[in-house]
Amino acid sequence: MSKEIRLATVKQHNKPTDLWVVIDNKVYDVTKFRLEHPGGEDTLVDVAGRDATKDFNDVGHSSEAREMLKKYYIGDLDAADIPKKSPISCRHIALALGAAFIGISLVYVIRRGVARN
Numbered sequence: 001m002s003k004e005i006r007l008a009t010v011k012q013h014n015k016p017t018d019l020w021v022v023i024d025n026k027v028y029d030v031t032k033f034r035l036e037h038p039g040g041e042d043t044l045v046d047v048a049g050r051d052a053t054k055d056f057n058d059v060g061h062s063s064e065a066r067e068m069l070k071k072y073y074i075g076d077l078d079a080a081d082i083p084k085k086s087p088i089s090c091r092h093i094a095l096a097l098g099a100a101f102i103g104i105s106l107v108y109v110i111r112r113g114v115a116r117n
């Protein structure tokens, strides 16, 4: 089983000379890699000690870059620090409210039509 690392521990490694990041719930020690990073040292220092999944994905890193991650993998983010995805999202609620509004409006329009005749 791979090592589970708490987010609080990752947060302590937030310096250029001690630089951990989380990407897709996996923890990477990129202290040495920061000097070789084609995107620059600063971009990595900016996300040191935190979840960099969005930053990493936003750049659109190549499959080679994703492959390189394996070299720096040190463990998995502890399950207690992984936000649980709710089966009902805000999008679902918005869709349900939208559908209900259209439904009620239709019933209202149809009833008014029936009442006129």
Ligand code: HEM
Binding pocket: 021, 028, 030, 037, 038, 039, 040, 043, 044, 046, 047, 052, 055, 056, 059, 060, 061, 062, 063, 064, 065, 066, 068, 069
């Ligand atoms: C931590 C693991 C990371 C690895 C192994 C990595 C690796 C690489 C590699 C190999 C490239 C060259 C282009 C490519 O092959 O996609 C690159 C470019 C780049 N990376 Fe990263 N990267 C990492 C994290 C990040 C993060 C967290 C950010 C943003 C905060 C970032 C920002 C960039 C930028 C801005 C470029 C330059 C893109 C360009 O000039 O087209 N990288 N990275």
